[in-house]
Amino acid sequence: MSTTSPALLGPADIRQLAGRLDVRPTKQLGQNFVVDANTVRRIARLAEIGPDDLVTEIGPGLGSLTLALLETGAQVVAVEIDPKLAAELPATIATRCPPEVAARFSIVESDALLVQAAQLEVDGRTPTAVVANLPYNVAVPVLLTLLERIPTLRSGLVMVQAEVADRLAARPGEKAYGVPSVKAAWYADVRWAGAVSRQVFWPVPNVESGLVQFTARPHPVADVSREEVFACVDAAFAQRRKTLRAALAGWAGSADAAEAALRKAGIDPKTRGERLTVEQFAALAAAR
Template sequence: MSGAQNPPENPLNPTDPADDADGASLPPLLSAAHIRDLAAGLSVHPTKQWGQNFVIDPNTIRRIVGLAELDGSEHVLEVGPGLGSLTLGLLDEAAQVTAVEIDPTLAAQLPETIQTMRPEKAENLTVVQDDALRAAPERLGAPSVLVANLPYNVAVPVVLHLLQVLPSLQKGLVMVQEEVADRLCAGPGSKIYGVPSVKAAWDTRMRKAGVVGKKVFWPEPRISSGLVRFDRREPISSEVTREETFAVIDAAFAQRRKTLRAALSGLAGSGPAAEEALRAAGVEPSARGETLDAAAYAQIALALRR
């Protein structure tokens, strides 16, 4: 690709003091000037299509890496590395990083950036040029941690998909739109409790780890971002599958104002069958979907199967 072959002359300076505002002992990270110089040299213009908002503040990168609580032995999966801001920080603290980048120009540039900024860490990086929602799981290896600044438009599908296809994932820290962060962590009865909240609870515990302001991104988004930390646990049920439970969740929230008796009638085949299944699961048929936790949905799925 012509952009990747003709970067600007010396776009990166590993000893740039602007990258080391917290002290000389910290490895340099990409500054706002680095990001813009790299983008200009590659003729890259951040696009809404791929949800590209690059982090330009080294302190924010250090904060994210710190909250991920890496111990130096993990294989970390990063989705959407962009120009490499977070990738550099992760390589400082992880044994191995696999970065999945959908933009072919950025994917081609990333190894060069790491070779310049962290030559001693270059062999610890694997770049996969693909869509994280479509990449074959075997191409991603067996990462134990997910750390990513996720594109706003696909954040929830990416998290749920990776949890499904990568059983090796044990924990993670993702940056998403703040509203999405709140929804992922919401509990039953909350106004923002919905499909993402329940599905995320199938086999993870999620908590909000912080808020990131708009000024640390280029281009600057219209809203703040939220940091979500998750830890893997056993699925809420061993008697019913993830797919069966998720089908019930989707039906229950298709129309939020409907009672579960009405919302699940199509899934059960008839109104009486839905009511029978709900009662068998210990759920009041007149209840609404936003009042139930993930375990209750698993019980409904089991009752429907029977």
């Protein structure tokens, strides 16, 4: 490690920090701290970020991943909901990083579901990437909220519960394909980027984790708003075992109206929602 690189946290460092702060990881906040330096470096490498990026990190906790992100040369803005952790992290960064590296870090104490894009700006720049170990209980809404509020995001890599990763990255026709898959696809190309052992966390969680990578892309071309498309998606999957003619009856006003919209969009009324791409949902919403 060069003299200009951060000193990453190991298992003993994290337990010592937590003990000094009297931090007891809680299930309510989904706190499972990564204690393996190789894992956080792997996440930073797969995220393909560098000195030109302004990275948003959600839930930095004690700073394991934060230090690895700073190691890439990127500017990092962390969003932490826990006041105690938010207050301590700048000191950790200052202690374990050379001054020129620590200068690339800032923190916002906030709930990630409430944070606004303006709070994440640095010197007039808005975030280009999001890299995070997302709490299992709020992973999907947090990711979708960030994609909605920060249009300058070009890419990202998030670590989530393996089951959630499957849902986000699923393709039409796959068992895990559902509302999160379609809504994430509205904003980006989403793909599975690898598994993460539960043994790299403290405390060790009861579930496996996975990495999800995304690259932003233009929204599907249709004369319809995101809200209208998402309302159609929600209706289609609320009764996913039914054909779209039946499942969309309430959304369209009647089964006949749903069938008319489906046919106008070039979709067989007997199809189920799990077969449609986000482009087809956009065409369907526009056809109502």
